[in-house]
Amino acid sequence: MNSGMIPEETIRAVLQAIDIVDVVGRTVSLSKSGRTSYKGLCPFHSEKTPSFHVNQEKQVYKCFGCGAGGDAIRFVMEVEGLSFPESVAFLAEEAGIPVQWDNKASEDTPEQREMRMWLEAYELTAKFYEAVLNGTEQGKPAKQYLVERGFTDKMIRTFRIGFAPAFWDKLSQVLESKGYNLSSLEQGGLVRHGNNGYLDLFRERIIFPIHNHQGRIIAFAGRVLHSDQQPKYLNTPETKLFHKSKVLYNLHQARPYIRKKNQIVLFEGYADVIKAWEAGVDNGVAAMGTSLTSEHASMMKRYAAEVILCYDGDEAGQKAAYKNLQVLEQSGLHVKVAMLPPRMDPDEYIMKHGNRTFMTEIIGSPLTSTQFKLQWFKRKYNLNQPDSKLAYIRSSLHIISQLQAPSERELYLKELSRDCDIEIATLKQEMHEMRQENQKKQRIGDNIQKPWNNVMNDRKSTPAALKPAYYHAERNLLYLMMHSRELTLEVQEQLGDQLNVEVHAALAAYLYAYFAQNSEADVSRFVSTLQEDELVRTASTILMMEPGPEYSPEIITEYIRTIQIVPKQKWLEQKKQEMLQAEKIGDVAKAIQLGSEIITLERQLKDHNKDRQ
Structure with a gap:
């Protein structure tokens, strides 16, 4: 995308051509509230009672919970993570309005020029790694490894997989020959300075380009060919363009399918995403490692209401799923968990059982959040020991007591009663006491920890100070x-x-x-x-x-x-x-x-x- 300026007449034409209700309605479920007003749940913070309002007559939106507000262009900027010119171009394309860019590179700041140079260098680097994998002797072992793992040529092309050869400075030489400043590219995470000049960051690794949500390459991940090499994965260090806590692998390709399904499938690794994509999971993404951040969760909430976690079936994968499930739920997302057999990851399951079985038995049959938590506790405690069994019961009751629907609580209490051979009436009494205690400590509402959101939760809001x-x-x-x-x-x-x-x-x-x-x-x-x-x-x-x-x-x-x-x-x-x-x-x-x-x-x-x- 060009970073030049868009003429005023184009901006005016775009704002006249689009309707903010249509723009916002693609992300927020809006209901009419008055003659020209609509309301819905805010996409920028977690809430249970709508505080997000859109005025069709004035073509502006405002959230009275978190304070977000603006016009259609601002909404696209916030939801899509685009710059102002890019947001205008995004809406112009939808409206069928041609965009004329005033290219004034001299107006760019030095930092903007450096970022643009990095993006160009990342693209050239990706092409270099692709060429090595697909057309050189050095790339043949890596290509053979990928084929044996079930990667087709189509998958390799779609995800632009490449290979970094076992040379110390081959990429550095290529970049320098194209006129790039290697000192700047060291800051961009492509090369590093050694005793004898600049050296390549990646050597003898399969390369997975990492894109931002707009589809631009901003970093790389390198996987070793041989298990004796360490570390197994090596990422580009964090830069001004790449922050692990704010990037989801494959979001740029999955985004339209995520919006259509209102659902994200979250995997642990790049290979899982790629193999699942081939199997039919076109709404799959992965975080940069198993640790999920609140920024990741907020980003996902912009695009979908539901997340299915599909992590490895081993202890580490399930532990990560339990931890990340809570991060996602705290952001207001509806979470389910696709369970894999012990010691199997999605890639291995697809290789062994095939695409259709993976889609129906794993992705198509996920556990509810509560089911997964109860299973997690069941594995954690030894039910043959009385103390451990009691701890399991109380942990499970704590989870069940937080469910709002009585029918849900009844369902899980019956399962717990059967598992532990305890009368359901006894479990109900103890759960009732838990609920009463919880209500004493804290009234139930949305965003209790965020006083700016008191206006729409169950608590008594503190009246604002009278203004002069x-x-x-x-x-x-x-x-x-x-x-x-x-x-x-x-x-x-x-x-x-x-x-x-x-x-x-x-x-x-x-x-x-x-x-x-x-x-x-x-x-x-x-x-x-x-x-x-x-x-x-x-x-x-x-x-x-x-x-x-x-x-x-x-x-x-x-x-x-x-x-x-x-x-x-x-x-x-x-x-x-x-x-x-x-x-x-x-x-x-x-x-x-x-x-x-x-x-x-x-x-x-x-x-x-x-x-x-």
Whole structure:
């Protein structure tokens, strides 16, 4: 994707051609809430009660839980992880609008130019590794290994698998011959500096390119050919483009299928993803290692509501599944677990049993989250020992007690009763006591740990501190200004930047600049001109306000006077403090002077208030 600038007329055409309800509706299930409003669960944070609102008339969205807000372009930026120009191009393509780029490389920062150079070098590196695997003597052992593991030529091409030859600096020579700065590429994780110059990071390894969600190569993973080599996997070190905690392998190819199915299948390794893809799992991804982060979970929640964990059947794989299941559930995802036989991974299972059996018996028959947790505890405890058996029962009851549906609790209690040969009435009594104790400790709601989300959970929300009159006057004035060029020019003449809340003053400055270039009010287009997240959130909040009094000269005058009086009130308070201090230290002359200034200020404020009556 080009990083140049998109002309204003193209941005305007895109915003006029698309409907934010359609754009948001691909990610969020929206329901109508009023004449032009829709609401749904926020895609940017976990919640159970909808606080995410979309205004079709104004073409903006706002979450009253986490504060996210903006127009359709901003939504695509946040959900897809794209830049502003890329988001415009993304929407333009959907709307059938041609995009003309103004290429101004000289406007790029040095960092942007370096990132672009890295991306070009990564692409060249991938082609080099592919060529070595498929067309050289050095690559034949690796190609034979892949074939024996069941990798077809189609799979190798689709996932761009390559091979790093056993030379110390072959890639370094190729990159340098193409004019790349090896010192910069060392920072980009492709080479490293040794005693005799630059050396290749990867040698004698099968190479799996790692793409970002847009399909650009940003890193590589290298797997050894021989089991005696260590480490088994070697990744590109973290760079400005590659952060393991924020990357999912194969997301760029799986994304459309994930959206269609509203489901992600999460694997442990690259080979599992690739073999499962061939078997029919087109919505499969993998994290960079078994440790899943909250960033991974948040990313997955943007694309799907459900995750199926398909980890190795050994103890380590199941332990990782149990740990990561909790991370995913904490992010509000619905989680299931596809169980493999002990000591088998997806790759091995597919090799032994075939694609169809894998799809039906493993991916098509996952355990619920609760089933998996109960099985996990059953393996963990020795049921032949009374103490261990009691620990298993209490651990299981703790899991069952958290289920909201009585029918679910009944189902699992019956299974536990049969497994442990204990009366179900006894289990129900102990579970009931657990539920009561839990309710005493913490009322059930969404995002209990996040006070900013109290507005939509079960808890009593803490009322926000009352805002001063000038705060509301500034917001009401900005609301009207966003809808009127004439009013904005009037406010600019009378107030300029003299708004008392910093973010309000910044929004006013943007409005002055916007209407200097545009004769018609377009709130969606205005929001798209804002550069900072706080400004976007504030503008979206103001636009979502219920319309105040109708526009009238009297109302505007009242707003402006309310805003103008604040500096004088603050100045008066400051003068009073200074006079008290002068009296304390015995500076009579200064105290008299300040007293005179205070009388003048109080008279001015009194006259100001008379004018308002």
